[in-house]
Amino acid sequence: MKETAMAGRSPDTLDQKNVPTGNDGDERDPRPADEGTTSPATDEVPPRSEDADDETGADDETVDAESAESAEGTEGSEKAEEAETPADEKPESAVPGPKEPKPEPEPEATAEPAKPAESSETTRVIALPRTGTDRTGTDGKDADPTSDAPVPDDATRSLRKPRPSWAVDPDAPAKPVPTPREQTPEQAQKQAQKQAQKQAPERDRTPERDKAPKPKPVPEPKPARTPAAASAPDAASDAALVQRQRQEQTRKREQEREDARARLDLLARLSVPAGSSAAPRSRGRARLAMIAIPLAALLLVIAFVAVQLLRPLPDPVLTLRDSASSTTLGGDRISIPWPKEGQGAVTVAGSGVYETFGPEKSVPTASTAKIMTAYVLLRKHPLKRGEPGPTITVDAQTVAEGKAKDESRIEGLTEGQTFSQQDMLKMLMIPSGNNIGRLLARWSTKTDDQTAFVREMNEAAKDLGMKNTVYTDPSGLDKGTVSTAVDQLKLAEAVMEYDVFRDVVALPNAEIPGHGRIYNNNDRLILAGLGIVGIKTGSNTPAGGTLSWAAYKTFDGEDRLILGTMMAQHAPGPDINGGDSLVLVQDNSRKVVASVREMLTSANVVKKGEVVGHVDDRFGRRIPVVTTKSLDLVGLSGQKVTLTYGRKGDGALSRTARAGAVVGELTVGNGPDAHRIPLALKEGLTEPSLGTRLTRLG
Structure with missing residues (x-):
């Protein structure tokens, strides 16, 4: 509660604003307390309409806490009762007279310049008369207690109107605030006592005040500002502050209403x-x-x-080195003395590597065709070394063909004569009897002609990979029987696997029981000391001279077999039945045999565990493919060795495989004896995981 001096205001203003008027000074305003009573502690502004409540709620909530506390104290607004004055009493400031000195301001009060007072709905200024003990004259004597004249310097108090009960913040804790409309009996008794004291002498009233019950302690009021006119600026600033707070509160409420309406509108749209x-x-x-x-x-x-x-899973892909790469055997290359015409080929048995010269085209074979006849016979009727085999009877056709001219034949045979299969094989290969070849063809197929046997010869050639070879007869006399040097070299490697055949062709001559001694047409080479052990000569006018030969050379403690062929060797000038051409091919072949025997060498061409490719599982993983064994190859010095990589089988690779599973093959060499090395997975191949299958793009 603020106390402000009212010296700056006229008595008339105070009487009009603060004191109710009446006809009789002893009579009070006949209106009840709720109809305009101006008690500073209990007056309330009657409730307004709902619109007014919204506008003034902020003002009511910002009322100073001191006013509310002063209105709540002293058990029923005791100070408010003291502030009431009868209608016949007037403030002392209203009586003209000499001015008494103004009371000294309290030490903590500070003077502020007076500002024009602004009206406020929440503040009323009333004059509070001093009690008898406080009133003194200028001469220091007590004033007449019954005197109605007000003291000129009597101060007034500025009381802030308490907040109405209907404007209290609903969130604030409730405080018991007695209203002026309801007075307890105790309050009525106190009011009657105070009224009696006002009409009694001052000395009689003082004890009554002392006997009055002490009010509850209230917070010490803030010091009043001096001069008294300073209350006007305070009221103005309070009003401005209230106005700003009211506007802010109003703005916030409007914003809250807008937000609420927006939420309700959204809820309505969704529901x-x-x-x-x-x-x-x-x-x-x-x-x-x-x-x-x-x-x-x-x-x-x-x-x-x-x-x-x-989605179907893609098949793994096997990728190897260049499908036909090569390596070269160590050492200096020695040139082979090939002839200028014809064609030929040479190899070290088991190396799978061929050295050739001349165009590879089919030419007549002459008697070298008997090598295939022996091969088919031994494959169908095999013999062990030294075993004579079944007995074969000479027929009339064989006897008659033995008397023919212009072809190689066995003469002096008689019909019904019998020979062992091994003796028949010797008469076929050593002196090259054409009539014996035809007899063996009929005996093997149990037919009257050689057609079935020739068919078997062509089938065997196909099995050996002799792509450029065709047989029309078992003797080679027919010029329709053709082949190449490379194809004849493949046949030589195959037939030399039979021990009985190697033993027969290595003989320079042989004694045949019931017939006599026979001589080898290749004895000039067999006896040359070059280790030549066969195989078969051939000669006639269309073919010229042909020869398939075999020679041994010890290398690294082992006997190495060297095989070669030479075809289409034609001697100059007329050559009836190819006799001169036969000598020519033997001489040229001997030179080749002597050369290649000195060219043998050995080299490591494959190492075990060497990575030669990989398998791509098509999901970003590559499994290495490695060789499963090593290979040391014996060949000719400086010879180029072909390495061919391929997959195993024709089907798709499996998506799962263990480590070590064979997926490919490495072929070393280009002949029938080429080496084949399995290629295996170094690690296991597994199915792709679920995450890999979900994230794959390809």
Whole structure:
């Protein structure tokens, strides 16, 4: 509660604003307390309309806490009762007379310049008369207690109107505030005692005040500002502050209302069914989009997962080194003395590497065709070394063909004569009897002609990979029997696998029981000391001279077999039955044999565990492919060795395989005896994981 001096105001103003008027000074305002009583502690502004409440709520909430506390204290607003004055009493400031000195301000009060007072609905200024003990004259004597004249310097108090009960902040804790409309009996008794004291002498009233019950302690009021006129600026600033707070409160309430309306509007849009007339089509579409978009996204995810899981997995891919790479055997290369014409080939048995010269085209074979006849016979009727084999009877056709001219034949045979299969093989290969070849063809197939046997010869050639060879007869006399040097070299490697055949062709001559001694047409080479052990000569006019030969050379403690062929060697001038051409081919072959025997060498061409490729599982993983064994190759010095990499089988690779599983093959060489080395996985091949299948793009 503020105390402000009212010296600056006229008595008339005070009487008009603060003191109720009446006809009789002893009579009070006949209106009840709730109809305009001006008690500073209990006056309330009657409630306004709802609109007014909204506008003034902020002002009421900002009322100073001191006013509320002073209105609540002293058990029923005792100070408010003291502030009431009868209608016949007037403030002392209203009586003209000499001015008494103003009371000294309290030490803590500070003077401020007076500002014009502004009216406030929440503040009323009333004059509080001093009690008898406080009133003194200028001469220091007590004033007449019964005197109605007011003291000129009597101060007034500025009381802030307490906040009405209906304007209290609902969130604030409730405080018991007695209203002026309801007075307890105790309050009525106290008011009667105070009224009696006012009419009694001052000395009689003082004891009564002392006997009055002490009010409850209240907070010490803030010091009054001096001069008295300073209360006006305070009131003005309070009013401005209240006004600003009211505007801020109003703005906040409006914002809250807008936010609430927006939330309600959104809730209404979401809660009203799409078919309702209250929901516009646009709202329905928006709500449908809010549901459809996430649902569509979910369906897309499900579809993507299903497609990824159901997509067929790609087959692994085997990638090896260049399909036909090569390596060169160590040492200096020695040139082979090949002739200028014809064609030929040479190899070290088991190396799978051929050295050739001349065009590889089919030419007549002459008697070298008997090598295939012996091969088919031994394959169908095999013999062991030294075993004579079954008995074969000479027929009339064989006897008759033995008397023919212009071909190689066995003469002096008689019909019904019998020979062992081994003796028949010697008469076929050593002196090259054409009539013996035809007899063996009929005996092997149990037919009257050689057609079936020739068919078997061509089948065997196909099995050996002799792609450029065709047989039309078992003797080679027919010029339609053709082949190449490379094909004849493949046949030589195959037939030399039979021990009985090697033993027969290595003989320079042989004694045949029941017939006599026979001589080898290749004895000039067999006896040359070059280790030559066969194989077969051939000569006639169309073929010229032909020869397939075999020679041994000890290398690294082992006997190495060297094989060679030479074809289409034609001697100059007329050569009836190819006799001169036969000598020519033997001489040229001897030179080749002597040369290659000195060219033998050995080299390591494959190491075990060497990485030669990989398997791509098509999911980003590559499994190395390695060789499973080493290979040391014996060949000719400086000879180029072909390395061919390929996959195993024709089907697709399995998507799962253990480590060591064979997936490919390395072929070393280009002949029938080429070496084949398995290629295996270094690590296991596994199915792709679920995550890999879901994230794959290819």
